[in-house]
Amino acid sequence: QKEVEQDPGxxxxxxxxxxxxxxxxxxxxxxxxxxxRQYSRKGPELLMYTYSSGNKEDGRFTAQVDKSSKxxxxxxxxxxxxxxxxxxxxxxxxxxxxxVFGTGTRLLxxx
Amino acid sequence: EAGVVQSPRYKIIEKKQPxxxxxxxxxxxxxLYWYLQNLGQGPELLIRYENExxxxxxxxxxxxxxxxxxxxxxxxxxxxxxxxxDSAVYLCASSPSGSSYEQYFGPGTRLTxx
Numbered sequence: 001q002k003e004v005e006q007d008p009g010x011x012x013x014x015x016x017x018x019x020x021x022x023x024x025x026x027x028x029x030x031x032x033x034x035x036x037r038q039y040s041r042k043g044p045e046l047l048m049y050t051y052s053s054g055n056k057e058d059g060r061f062t063a064q065v066d067k068s069s070k071x072x073x074x075x076x077x078x079x080x081x082x083x084x085x086x087x088x089x090x091x092x093x094x095x096x097x098x099x100v101f102g103t104g105t106r107l108l109x110x111x
Numbered sequence: 112e113a114g115v116v117q118s119p120r121y122k123i124i125e126k127k128q129p130x131x132x133x134x135x136x137x138x139x140x141x142x143l144y145w146y147l148q149n150l151g152q153g154p155e156l157l158i159r160y161e162n163e164x165x166x167x168x169x170x171x172x173x174x175x176x177x178x179x180x181x182x183x184x185x186x187x188x189x190x191x192x193x194x195x196x197d198s199a200v201y202l203c204a205s206s207p208s209g210s211s212y213e214q215y216f217g218p219g220t221r222l223t224x225x
Binding site for chain 2: 004006008032034036041042043044045046049088090092098099101102103104
């Protein structure tokens with residue numbers, strides 16, 4: 001079993017929809033949780049990071065962490081065609097030894 | 112501010128040939144990472160440098176892969192000899208020291224081994 005599980009999708013939604021992207025993990029030592037966006041043939045781009053449990057909001061993006069369930073989510077409000085990309089979750093412990101990535105979820109937002 | 116620079120962007124070689132990838136991190140970032148990303152997968156760490164010291168190379172296949180970061184800035188990743196299974200995207204990332212949760216990635220080098 002992988003340390004981080006992520007549905008590969010693709011997830012197809014119409015423009016303006018609310019998108020929910022999720023990851024589950026097994027390592028209770030993880031404390032930092034990141035979301036990266038990766039466009040085709042580009043490197044991953046850091047969207048947000050959160051520490052421990054709770055919510056964090058940045059514009060149309062909201063990240064949630066539920067450590068009790070080992071479950072993290074990224075919500076995208078008012079989704080736009082430009083949001084079409086692969087979204088990767090990543091996490092690490094406080095020792096910052098390495099990031100463990102999910103496989104990524106491919107999101108397609110149609111006009 | 113310039114981001115992480117990688118070259119070449121694309122490389123096609125025949126198996127058993129050598130290949131090298133170059134990375135220039137964001138200025139002031141002491142930590143540099145090389146990742147391997149296979150199609151449909153997340154990046155997997157190959158090696159991590161703190162300045163010029165390789166502090167984690169446990170996932171680097173040392174029989175054919177090597178890396179260096181002379182002077183603690185630019186880095187080169189080499190494969191010799193390349194195998195068909197090495198076809199992937201090789202990503203370089205950098206972060207400020209002590210902030211590996213805040214990594215910034217380059218565009219990657221897409222390697223095809225024929």
